[in-house]
Every structure is written in C-alpha cells, then in structure tokens.
Amino acid sequence: MKELYRQRMQYGNRLMRDMTFELVEDTVKNFTRMSLSDFEHITSLIEPKVKKIYTRFREAITVRERLVITLRFLATGDSYRSLQYLFRVSKQSISRIVTEVCDAIVEALKAV
Template sequence: MDVGRVRAAAAFILIHNIIHKKKQKRKVRWFMKELYRNRLQYGVRLMRHMQFEAVDDTTKNFTRISTEDLNQLRYFIEPRVNKMDTQFREAITVTERLAITLRFLATGDSYNSLQYLFRVSKQSISRIVPEVCDAISEVLKDWVKIPTSEEEWLNIAEEFEEKWNFPHAIGAMDGKHVMIQAPVNSGTEYYNYKYFLVSSYLHS
C-alpha cells in the first residue's frame, strides 16, 4: 500500500475525530451542596411561618421590623432585587433576600453563620446584602432626612454635645442604656425600665 495514502487517510481520520468531538454538546454538570438544596424546605418555610401564622412579635424579634413594615419594604424593593428562576434552581425570593439582609443588619451575624440559618451560600449572601441595602437606600431616600451640608452636620453635633455632653456625635438610630455606679442617695433616679443603673439615655 502506498505510504502516502496511508498517511493521508490517518490524517483525515484524526481531523474528523477532532471536529466530531467539538460538535458534541458537552454535558452540563451542576453541583449543589445538600445544605443549600434544602433551602426550600427550611429557609423558605421559616419565613412563611413568621408571615402567615400571625406571629408579628416573632417577625419583629427576628428582623427588627413588624410584619406590616416587612411586607411594605418587600413591595418597595421587589422590582430592584427580584430574580428569575432558571432551569437549574429556583431563585432566592425577595422575602428571603430582605430577611437575610435585615437579620445581618440587626445582629451582625457573619455570612458564614447566616448560610446555615437560611440555607443560602455565603457567596450568594455576600452579593445579596449589598444589593438589598442599595435598594433600600434608594427607595427610602425620600423618607429619611439626611443632612446635605457640613453646616447641618455640625449643628447636629453641637446639639448632642449641649444636650447630652456627648461630643462629635452626628446621629443616633436608637437608644443606648449605659450601666454606671449610681451616686449616693440618688434613689430611683438612675434606674431604668430594665432595672439597672444608667448614666444617661440617648435616643434619636
């Protein structure tokens, strides 16, 4: 047999196999930890229980806002954070995204800790929290008055210092009870509703 023909035939077969392999559709592999696969069973159910069983105090304790406010806020941010389902998995709902963010803001829990509570990966949470915070900031910007000039910020600081003897403060989001040693013979003047001694009570 002609050596040239053998080489040509071998080259043709080799090229044909390479082209054929490229045309073959590679099978898509999708991997998800069992922890996150159970999200619909645990994470979603958690929010449904709080929303539909009229346990407003539980919702408020968990997210720091009432069920009514939670639903209102969810309605405001939904167009900005809602995601579509894919053929691989169902999207994380707006309610879940909001709950994750509010829980993070309320407790300071790490992303690593929150992933076990909501059955959502910490990588996803690291994207969800900034996105939802941006959405909340945008939809509520006309509801919360924030100083727009240096003079306004300084006026607030002066008021804190004059009223509370607390310098360099530019705002307070909530109250803070500070435990102290009460003065002698002060009676109940320095007791608060939590039944311990306080020096002062700052509030927004």
Template sequence: MDSETITASALLLCSLAIYSYALKKKRIIQKKHRKRRWWITTIHRNRSSATMEKLLNELVAEPSDEFKKFSRMSLNDFEYLLSRISRRISKQDTQLRKAIPARIRLAITLRYLATGDDYGSLHYLFKVSPQAISEIIPEVCHALCEVLKDEIKVRI
C-alpha cells in the same frame, strides 16, 4: 551487534511500550473514578423556597412578637419595604435552580443589619450559600437606599 543484544534491546523496547500503555490506561481509569465534586452542597441541594418561607411564616404566625425580635421591625414595616423594593431585588428562575425570593433576600439583609451575624451563621439559618449572601446584602442595601432616599437623611 550480535543477535543476543538485538533480542535484548527488542525485548526491552517491547516491555517499555507495554508498561507505558498500562500506565496510560491506569490514568484514564483513575480520571473516570475521581470523587465527584458537587457545585452545590447537600444543605443547599435540599433547600426549597418552601423551607425558607416556612421559617418566616412561623415567625409571622407566632403571637409573641418573634418576628419583631428576629428582624427588629414590625411585620407591617417589613411588608411595606418588601412592596417598595421587590421589583429591584427579584431574580428570575433558571433551568438549573430557583431564584431566592425577594422576601427571603430582604429577610437575610434585615437579619444581618439587625444582628451583625456573619455570613456563615446566616448561611445555616436561611440555607443560602455565603457567596450568595455576600451578593444579596449589598444589593438589597443599595435598593433600600434608592427607594428610601427621600425619607432618609444622611449627614455628610
């Protein structure tokens, strides 16, 4: 090989190495600057048990029986059911987030059973994710069946 071929080959190898290094560095920078995905959406990030409780408290305080229209049961019946199943459906708070209170869990389930609303509409009404609602409703229904099994007669 003559010296020109060796020089051209060396130059080509050096430029490939520099190109490879620049490409790798660009990928690292792009990884760092990826748009961050949140595991919780804004509507849920701003939620607190106070906002969910506020809705129920406003319905309870309304003199025109709005709570009964909302849940299809009287406040006394709601409180009775809540006292019977609250231990079964309550969850503990974690360091990451606060648990959805038993009162809200029961209200979500009763609203679902009363109206047949889909999880999406319940999601906006109670500020609880559809995934959480899909776990809450069967859990509360199961607890209601267990607690009220002596009072409910099911024909088979």
C-alpha cells in the same frame, strides 16, 4: 449546588419555611426587629430591584428571603458564615444579597 442549599426550604429555619405561607407578626418582629407592616412595605418598595427569576436549574431566592437575610445581618451583626447555616444560602450569595438589598433600600427610601 451543594445538598445543603438544595434543601433550603425543607430544612431551613422556621421563618424561611413560613415565608411561602403567612408571616406571623411576632416571628418577623423578633427575628428582624421590625413590624410586619414595615417589613411588607419595604418588600414592596424593593421588589422590582431585587427580584430574580426562577430557572430550570435552581429556584430563585425570593425577595422576602433576601430582605430577611439582610435585616438579620443588619440587626444582629452575624457573620455570613453563621447566616449561611441559618438560611441555607451560600455565604457568597449572602454577600451579594446584602449589598443588593441595602442599595435597593437606600434608593427606594430616597425616592419616598
């Protein structure tokens, strides 16, 4: 794993560092174009489908991080390369995350 990705939580954007603590409503709204309550609702709907486990070799990317990456991509149309530096996640991982999360959202909303 490249050093850039290992230090994701230390040097990534402020929202990603705050994900482990308390989300600030204004930050979520401005960054993802979604209210905090909607964000939390979608997180709870997709969590069983996109949650990954931690291993000895690496920390898993959390469900919240996965959802933020996907929503940022959908809201802004940023390239995977620009999101790679913003979130400190490889573009290969981002391409898988966006697909998985979009599929999970579609399935979850069909069931509702």
